[in-house]
Amino acid sequence: MQFTDLPLHHTLLKALDIKGLTEPTEIQKLAIPHALMGRDLIASSKTGSGKTLAFLLPAIHRALTKPALSRRDPRVLILAPTRELAKQVFLQLKGLLGKQSLRAALVLGGENFNDQVKALKHYPHFIVGTAGRVADHLVGKSLYLNGLELLIMDEADRMLDLGFAPQLKLIDKAADHRKRQTMMFSATLDSAELHYLTQTLLKAPHRVSVGSSGEEHTDIEQRFYLADHVTHKEAMLAKVIAQKTYRQIIIFTATRADTERLSTLLNQQGMHSIALSGDLSQSQRSNIMNEFSRGQQHILVTTDVASRGLDLLNVSLVVNFDLPKLADEYVHRVGRTGRAGNKGEAVSFVGPKDWLSYVAIKEFMQQNIEFSQLEGLVAKFNGPKPARVKSATGNQQTSGKTKSVGTDNVAKPVKKRVNTMQGTDAGHIPLKRKPRANVVEIEQDEEE
Structure with a gap:
């Protein structure tokens, strides 16, 4: 048609x-x-x-x-x-x-x-x-x-x-x-x-x-990287940007303060970056978007205020420095690239604070998301540790491991270590209070 x-x-x-x-x-x-x-x-x-x-x-x-x-x-x-x-x-x-x-x-x-x-x-x-x-x-x-x-x-x-x-x-x-x-x-x-x-x-x-909002966008290559902390994310961001030449880049952060901090950091590294957040006046926001759309700035660091509707055909890379709280907002963020038949890339950093958002995005997208790695910047963080189950008495349960004792291989449970932070394990002899003096005896002493 x-x-x-x-x-x-x-x-x-x-x-x-x-x-x-x-x-x-x-x-x-x-x-x-x-x-x-x-x-x-x-x-x-x-x-x-x-x-x-x-x-x-x-x-x-x-x-x-x-x-x-x-x-x-x-x-x-x-x-x-x-x-x-x-x-x-x-x-x-x-x-x-x-x-x-x-x-x-x-x-x-x-x-x-x-x-x-x-x-x-x-x-x-x-x-x-x-x-x-x-x-x-x-x-x-x-x-x-x-x-x-x-x-x-x-x-x-x-x-x-x-x-x-x-x-x-x-x-x-x-x-x-x-x-x-x-x-x-x-x-x-x-x-x-x-x-x-x-x-x-x-x-x-x-x-x-x-289609559906969670459907995979075939024009966008999406990659996820595990991160230990903010400094680790900043190092990975610099390496991702340096790997190849991108026409324009949008970086999404969680807070308004992070937009200014990250934009300043990128400018110190010799990049042309500008920050956009919701606390700016309408005229300031309009000037920033005009500068970016005209190509005067290479990188736009922003909150979700720029995640919807903006038709910027020169954006070839979107970076989720922080994952959004809402899963469908991720779709709108990465949708700022790969528009009108152009190819684009979307990179997301997943730290300990981003894990719940990552799980929600994975369920929303209904896709098997695998983590990529950057050489020399492999994260120690590999997802949250499972919480230990506590028994009815409040003490932590043992792992269920047993060991053999003697030649008859009789299985005995591993001896539980004493928790020195609880007084009941170290001894709980009740304090013996000094008996109170009899009031009659005190009055006799005063008369004498």
């Missing part, structure tokens, strides 16, 4: 041709026809599969071919879980709109509220934003959604993880037009909360699923 086989507006086909896009991906083949028919849709596929175009193309086609239900209210609202993902979607939307008369506005938390109010007064046809800030504008009466025709939720599972369920319900109530079409895109569909949300927000939705 080609894009030209789909009943899309000719300006969209021209825009796709300019971008060199001729054949839709699997999720686009399945989702776009049903979206064009105006049906509610639930779609899931692995990261990097082209979900953004799967909802942008039908949305723009609708705005170009059908009359608006309202002159003032927006026609299409696209919600994203993070500012970075919303901005990425907005840029793709603007690229597809080209010189069309359709207007679009970006509404994000952390940016000037009054400037957004002014932009909304120009009555944009498309709004791309985060659920929290869109809900703020609804409460502040600077945005109305009574005439909304299409509600799109990108990465809906992530929005629920971040606690945006109340805001999503508020937006749904504000956009209660009976002709509204709703499309929900998510990496996973097995969440109970997500299932409840789909029953509340969607009407008889058509379901589309391509």
Whole structure:
């Protein structure tokens, strides 16, 4: 199938041709026809599969071919879980709109509220934003959604993880037009909360699923290394980066402080690195991502704030310096490489603090993960030691080993060593208190 086989507006086909896009991906083949028919849709596929175009193309086609239900209210609202993902979607939307008369506005938390109010007064046809800030504008009466025709939720599972369920319900109530079409895109569909949300927000939705979120990405080579501690991880990171030439690298850490520390360390080693974390302002985060996307920085050290939605085609290596707490977040992290048919590598360091996350990822991926080794940096850590079982008396049980005594090979249990930390094994003779003096005897002594 080609894009030209789909009943899309000719300006969209021209825009796709300019971008060199001729054949839709699997999720686009399945989702776009049903979206064009105006049906509610639930779609899931692995990261990097082209979900953004799967909802942008039908949305723009609708705005170009059908009359608006309202002159003032927006026609299409696209919600994203993070500012970075919303901005990425907005840029793709603007690229597809080209010189069309359709207007679009970006509404994000952390940016000037009054400037957004002014932009909304120009009555944009498309709004791309985060659920929290869109809900703020609804409460502040600077945005109305009574005439909304299409509600799109990108990465809906992530929005629920971040606690945006109340805001999503508020937006749904504000956009209660009976002709509204709703499309929900998510990496996973097995969440109970997500299932409840789909029953509340969607009407008889058509379901589309391509693979699963835990399915192995064939364009990404994944390797796991055991690590003893942070210093060991830093040594392995330097060796992994030095082994071959990578176009760009993203390194994920567990905390915001680690992003700055690790970025500083890499710069001291002569590498071009920059740190990104959630405690930065929106303008600072935007500047950092712009520098990295333009190739001004070779390495981006970040928390999970950059794990979703960012379409950076030059990233050829992803490093999990620390494993994520949520198993599905691992999939989104490694999905920052190996995009649009390119090959990529994903390296993960597993230390004692990462072990539980590693077990969860292994179960989620349903794959047999084997550990690799770096020459000269083999870890002593080989997984947590099994806990010793305690007997009913509280003492540690013996290992069950026996030894032979004499020629008759009579098996006798190994003698248990005395635990010097417990007083009962060393002797527990009760203290003998001095008898109390008789009160009568004390009074006689005083009279004498």
